[in-house]
Amino acid sequence: MTSIAQLPRHADVLVVGAGPGGAATAAHAARAGHQVVLLDSAVFPRDKTCGDGLTPRAVAEMSLLGLDAYLADRPKIVGLQMHGWGATQHIRWPSGRFPAHGSAVARTELDDRIRIAALDRGASMVEGVKAVGVDVSDNTVRSVQVAADDGTASIRVGQLIVADGVRSPLGRMLGREWHRDTAYGVAARAYASSGRADDSWMGSDLELRDAHGTLLPGYGWVFPLGAASGRINIGVGALATGKRPAHMALRPTLEHYARAQTADWQLSGPPVEIASALLPMGGAVSGVAGGNWMLVGDSAACVNPLNGEGIDYALETGRFAAARLQDGDHSHAWPALLAEHYGTAFSAARRLAGLLTVPKAVPLLGRPGIRSTTLMSMVVRVMGNLISEEDDDLIARAWHTAGVASQRFDHRRPFH
Template sequence: MLGWGLLLLWGVVGTMGFVVFPLGFGLDDDVASVFPSLVARVDVLVVGAGPAGSAAAFHAARRGFEVLLVDQAVFPRDKTCGDGLTPRAMHELEALGVADAVGVGGYRNRGLMLHGFGASVECPWPKPGPVAGFAPVGSAMRRTQLDWLLASHACEQPGVRALGGAVVRDPVVVDGRLRSVVVASAGGADRAELRVEPRWVIVADGARSTLSKQLGRVWHKEHVYGIAARSYCESPLGSDPWIHSHLELKDPQSGDVLPGYGWIFPLGDGSVNLGCGALSTSRRPAKVNTKKLLRTYRQSCVGQAEGWEFSEPEGVASAVLPMGGAVSNVAGKNWALIGDAAGCVNPLNGEGIDYALETARLAVELLDDTPGRVLTDLWPGVLRATYGPAFSLARELGRLLTLPWFLPAAGPVGMRSGVMPTAARLMGNVVTPEDRDVVARVWRAAGGAAFGLSRRLGSADQLWGTQN
């Protein structure tokens, strides 16, 4: 069994052979002197070992592929994230066989509690329908722990080899097919290099994916994208059964309403992930310093209710995320972008882990030896069929939220109308194709209409489109 604690260097010695070194040895000059010419041929190269990449490696190995999983970092490593796991994510983690290991001490939450405009509303995770659905349970886990869990689990599968502390660069693309890449130590230009010639490539190295840019991915910032900052605080809320979201942020000194929203995700270990974010477009950029907003948000939360106390924040980090599939050029003949690299983030709640896990599974299901099988149009088509309606509607609703007058006008009405539990279900896209209730049918119909309109207006071309 191969653990993430091993750094695996692939080479060809007669037939393909493997040289194993302890983690931290890296691809060093001594190795280069022993193997001056290194070439590896693999079934599936997975770039990035976050939730998307590790899940893809797991599924590919289960389908009998030999997999090389590469990440720039040496694990464990941190990642800027809210750390929340919706029922949709828990469903995928169950399929991976790791759900029982998620959450410190088995921590689980019951749903979302929304705050703002003078009210607080409990929004439990919806119960599954009579045909199918997601179990009404969520969780949260620091990405240092979750990503380590998923990467280790992937590396335990026969056929998976892992390489940490390595960058993937210099893709050679011929007629739309990715023929080879160079895998080099992240330690510098003078370190050893490995040329990998894969049959299939899954690119899962995140929103700022370097390899995606080299392959021609375009991020369309005229559509909503997210900016956010997160921190960790010790708090009596650390095991609270609700995740909290503030739709109305106010300066505690002046009382002025601030742009953005805030969240508190209990982690089950006496701490919370406390963060804030805002939606932005190139036309209406969010004029906010998220790290400064984070400090203000924490101050406003202290003493809001019993137990609402927070230590000084640690691990403050920020990120920018493409959302709602607003990227194009996400596939070639034998390669596909998944997860954050493909803009698979929900514009209404910023959730991306569930879509990372789902797109990993969906992409691997396309990898086979069917004659003429190419992913160039096939993979964007799968993404549009699976997420197009919901993401199209979410993008338009997200665009409304960038209007400074919209939430102050709509928020008070919504918080007092009794529709927020339904809204929370839709915001989290906790709706399956099998759900037949009225809310699910209306959501799908509205999403289909939004997607159809975007196609007529041409903006659907930027929803995982192909642009030359």
């Protein structure tokens, strides 16, 4: 915990939030020679409600942070074991531009490790101190007010990175608005001891039912955390829109789902540490930048609308933000950059996710879909955010075309 007397009075780059988005920004910016202060209201290591799954794209970003060795003795996840409507498909992550494996690491550990990578590269850390206010003129943040247990202070800033997560209190002070007319998620996770903690497949259930057998508009997951941990991360999620809010009772659904997985995943106890959270998705926010500030990660709603994964986007947007620190006014350039990288895919994915909030759509698409290996391979590629702008194969082109078409009908495009 940092005391008020120890606080710096000025930061060339102040990064608020030391999750993957903020810590990655701090690491890349410090490596590029900026004087960086990374500030978080929590004291690390801290937990973050999450499925703990790392897609191959997240593994690639970890590598850019010099963390290959750290991931070397973590689970190597080769693909998704997908279940539903009496069928199971094992779909490997596609080979290509990204590593052929993903991983899963509890966020208590992962976030602390990325944060330390930022400190190793020269960033300094302020813990247990909350950003509570901003002093803005001409769309430029001059200083950030902070509060610690022993008082309040003000830090003058050259540039500000807002990486304060899903609710983004600081982003909101700067005018960030979350629009719930497109799909967003609600999800809960827990941990359980498992005889299959060393499995190399992630479990994904497209058919989720409650204790009465009623089909729910959601999905379930089981992510093995490795032999050393002896645990799996288990969770359930639901998609919703402002018009069709999710009425799923997350905790009982998760407990029922865990009971249903007990034999298959050799669970030896009930789910513990149950926690839930909202997930803004698909760039459904406006007000993501100003003259000298940018929002990254969850605060910019950079979460895949089809499965709620956001760690890779947080790491990536942190890298992009660090790279444009020296480029001057971010007001238009930052939303344009985010839209260029994610706009078409987010538009198509959130439209599809919105369709999945219609109760009859899930079995209609899911029942035949799960039986088609080709279709499921496409789904895994889209869900894993594994189609890059450079890809030029048939699926990538179809997905891109769908995104361009979808954006034409968007009442509000991603990040606008």
